Amino acid sequence: MRARSLRQWLQVLNTDGMLKHVDKKVNLSYELAAVGKKADGRFAVQFDKPGDSQVPVVTGIGGSRELLARAMGVSVDRVAEHFAWAQANPMECTIVEAGAAPVKERVTHDVDLGTLPIPVHHEKDGGPYITAGVLIAKDPKTGVSNLSIHRLHVLGPNRLGILILPRHLSHFHRMAEAEGKPLEVAIAIGLDPILLLASQALTSPGYDEYTIASALYGQPLELVKGETVDLEVPAQAEIVLEGYLLPAVREMEGPFGEYPKYYGPASPKPVIELTAMTSRMDPIFQTIVPATKEHLLLGSVPREGGLIQIIRNAVPNTRSVHLTPGGTCRYHLAISIDKQNEGEAKNAMFAAFGSSQEIKHVVVVDKDVDIFNPEDVEWAVATRCQAGRDVFIVERALGNKLDPSSDDGISDKMGIDATVPSDAPVGRFERIRIPGEDKIKLEDYCS
Numbered sequence: 001m002r003a004r005s006l007r008q009w010l011q012v013l014n015t016d017g018m019l020k021h022v023d024k025k026v027n028l029s030y031e032l033a034a035v036g037k038k039a040d041g042r043f044a045v046q047f048d049k050p051g052d053s054q055v056p057v058v059t060g061i062g063g064s065r066e067l068l069a070r071a072m073g074v075s076v077d078r079v080a081e082h083f084a085w086a087q088a089n090p091m092e093c094t095i096v097e098a099g100a101a102p103v104k105e106r107v108t109h110d111v112d113l114g115t116l117p118i119p120v121h122h123e124k125d126g127g128p129y130i131t132a133g134v135l136i137a138k139d140p141k142t143g144v145s146n147l148s149i150h151r152l153h154v155l156g157p158n159r160l161g162i163l164i165l166p167r168h169l170s171h172f173h174r175m176a177e178a179e180g181k182p183l184e185v186a187i188a189i190g191l192d193p194i195l196l197l198a199s200q201a202l203t204s205p206g207y208d209e210y211t212i213a214s215a216l217y218g219q220p221l222e223l224v225k226g227e228t229v230d231l232e233v234p235a236q237a238e239i240v241l242e243g244y245l246l247p248a249v250r251e252m253e254g255p256f257g258e259y260p261k262y263y264g265p266a267s268p269k270p271v272i273e274l275t276a277m278t279s280r281m282d283p284i285f286q287t288i289v290p291a292t293k294e295h296l297l298l299g300s301v302p303r304e305g306g307l308i309q310i311i312r313n314a315v316p317n318t319r320s321v322h323l324t325p326g327g328t329c330r331y332h333l334a335i336s337i338d339k340q341n342e343g344e345a346k347n348a349m350f351a352a353f354g355s356s357q358e359i360k361h362v363v364v365v366d367k368d369v370d371i372f373n374p375e376d377v378e379w380a381v382a383t384r385c386q387a388g389r390d391v392f393i394v395e396r397a398l399g400n401k402l403d404p405s406s407d408d409g410i411s412d413k414m415g416i417d418a419t420v421p422s423d424a425p426v427g428r429f430e431r432i433r434i435p436g437e438d439k440i441k442l443e444d445y446c447s
Contacts, residue, residue: 002073002194002217005102005236006284009061009071009192010046018043018067025049028128033121033289036060040292050285053117057285059132062193063294068301071193072216080321083216083305087201090211093232094220101224101235103188105281109228111158111241111274117285118154122257126266128154129256131295132286133187133241134199136231139168139206140175140183145232147199147209149298151264151290152187153253158274160187161253162245163264165401166357168205173245173270182244184229185272190238190286193298195221200299202306202356228275238283243274259299260328261291262404293325300329307355311335314351315344321352322371331360331403334371342422346392349415358400363416368431380418384429390417 003009013019020043026032028051036059039045044060062068069076072083098104118128130152138145146168153161164170176183188195198213210232214221223232226242233240254266288295300323312318319336323329335348345364352362363377366384370376385391392415399411420429 003071003192004194004217004219004221006058006061006190006192006238006286007236010044010058010284012070013044013061013067016070020045022047023049025051027051028053028117029120030123032057032059032119032287036287036289037292039063040289040294046284047117050117050119053115053285055115055117055283055285057117057119057287059287059289060292060294061286062196062298063292065297065301068193068197068297072197073218079301080304080308083197083201083212083302084309086198086212086215087203087305088309089215090208091214092220093210093214093223095232096222096224096235098224101222102280103233103235103237103240103278104224106279106283107227107276108278109276111243111277113154113157113160113274116239119287121287121290122263124255124263125257126153126252126254130154130160130187130189130287131290132191132196132288133189134191134195134234135162135169136186136188136233137169137172137183137245138231139172140181142206144206145208145210146172149196149199151256151258152272153256155251155253155271158243159251160241160243160272160274161251161269162272163253163256163269171205176245177247180247182246182273184226184231185243185245186226186229186231186233187241187243187272188234188237188239189241190284191234191236195234196298197302200302202303202310226276227278238286239277239279241274242276242278243272246271246273257290258402259291259295259330260402260404262402264402296325296329303330303356307333307352310355311348311351315348317344318348319367320371324374324377326374327361330358330400333359333362334377335362335364336367336369336371337364337419338367339419339422345417345419346415349392349417353394353397353413353415357398359413360399360403360411361414361416363418365418366420369418377418381416384420385416385418391415 222235224235250268253269255263317338401409
């Protein structure tokens with residue numbers, strides 16, 4: 001059975017030797033984030049004495065593709081494909097009573113965020129930030145739930161500033177704000193990798209990401225009704241904050257060190273006012289250190305799962321896709337195709353650009369190129385591409401506001417066709433090989 005809660009996942013990590021405990025007291029300002037970053041991609045860390053809090057903090061629970069594959073119960077090379085399958089085969093959730101929901105063991109309507117060990121991550125951050133909270137909201141018209149992760153700046157005991165990029169939540173907020181109404185929200189903290197991954201899916205409006213999580217678990221996700229909001233929240237979460245995204249209220253949020261490894265600037269942003277906090281009796285707080293492998297991979301794997309579906313609709317012989325770490329797992333995409341006709345590479349690029357405004361640069365390669373090996377991709381660009389023929393640029397399209405090179409989100413896009421031309425003479429692009437090389441074990445020859 002797959003882990004269906006943070007606690008179950010931590011038990012798996014502990015059994016595998018992938019969870020390390022920090023028993024000494026650590027400062028919530030910088031020190032905790034620094035240790036988490038040092039462990040990035042190597043193991044998860046649980047801080048048992050974070051600041052003056054009695055609530056432990058965990059980070060790094062999904063810091064490698066191997067860990068995410070383990071959580072999903074598939075091999076590493078099947079992660080994106082399996083996520084795409086789950087997205088295409090959603091499974092309904094189940095509602096449980098409060099008595100069967102661990103997150104309801106404690107309920108308070110007098111919210112004080114100061115009781116939680118919320119870290120300050122980077123030198124110039126505007127203050128403590130919740131970074132691993134999955135925000136739940138409903139479409140005001142259809143009532144369908146939507147999940148997303150946002151940076152949440154602690155502005156007061158029961159107030160959070162929030163960065164909302166132009167996606168589903170921003171649409172919901174605009175609809176509610178146009179009627180002068182607050183938007184009900186809940187923020188679930190302390191989740192296993194599957195629910196975190198599901199929250200990052202590239203979906204069309206009206207798609208409930210909870211149902212992707214159910215498919216990935218292989219059984220219905222357990223949800224429970226909120227205390228002060230008409231929302232369903234994960235029953236196995238460690239902590240849930242309930243409240244309202246206020247209409248026509250803006251307060252200064254930021255700066256904050258973001259995934260491109262630059263600071264997102266401070267500016268007036270929407271505000272959440274909290275009305276309740278529920279939790280387990282002895283909760284565990286979860287944080288994601290920004291710009292670490294955990295941060296990037298939790299965003300890239302679901303995007304890859306959505307991208308491969310969309311690109312295959314345009315180019316059915318697409319084999320795989322990869323949002324590269326060097327491209328912040330958002331801006332650079334490598335696509336592998338089993339090329340049959342000229343023009344397929346460009347069609348794959350158009351589909352990629354149309355599916356995600358974040359993508360800036362796309363490289364398309366043949367099936368013999370390993371898109372997970374940056375050296376192999378660069379080799380294909382170096383030896384199979386001519387800039388005048390194989391590179392195209394689209395100026396001033398909609399990109400991502402967190403890209404510091406953009407003009408407030410207006411960004412150029414570039415596509416590179418690094419596939420072998422169909423009319424190339426036979427043998428011209430044949431890769432050299434040594435027969436039997438793949439079976440050689442060097443230790444059999446060199447002691």
